[in-house]
Amino acid sequence: SQQGEEDPQALSIQEGENATMNCSYKTSINNLQWYRQNSGRGLVHLILIRSNEREKHSGRLRVTLDTSKKSSSLLITASRAADTASYFCATDAIHQQKLVFGTGTRLLVSP
């Protein structure tokens, strides 16, 4: 399978704590994206990092990318109960239009 792997599969934290999720992939990529999925909803794009970038920030989100290790991490700082969702990484291989999604991390943030 070309699917990326994410860990942990599930993460449970308290409000205010930071949450870190990791993603590993298999092929050379153009970009890596992170998506969020609330229960019963479609996926929503959060942030994109290009293959020539190492770190990117957007609000409380921080994404890192290590192409030598074919891995990425998503850090959510000062988490809120509303951050409870599943988070997926997605990669697009060079000259490919389609995205390959990871297996997802289920995040539970308790008040």
Added chain:
Amino acid sequence: DAGVIQSPRHEVTEMGQEVTLRCKPISGHNSLFWYRQTMMRGLELLIYFNNNVPIDDSGMPEDRFSAKMPNASFSTLKIQPSEPRDSAVYFCASSLTPHGQGENIQYFGAGTRLSVL
């Protein structure tokens, strides 16, 4: 824009029946993707279109599945005959696919939850 619109939101049918799922992509987007999501297999790409032309249908599980995109604003995914193992959430997504190595951000519909009894 209303985003990607899928219908129906829920579908319950009996084994052997034909099921048609519908998708209206975001206006101006030139790529459309059909996905299936299950607990066991996660999110799987079934097929995608670029400028209404099917580009990659390698994810379509069997001949029972077919997809069409007759114009830029409408696509269907059909299952005939349906089986209980087809029960899943089916998502449609669209994007404005750039030429070369640009960004490929996909916008998802709310999904159709299919239950085949």
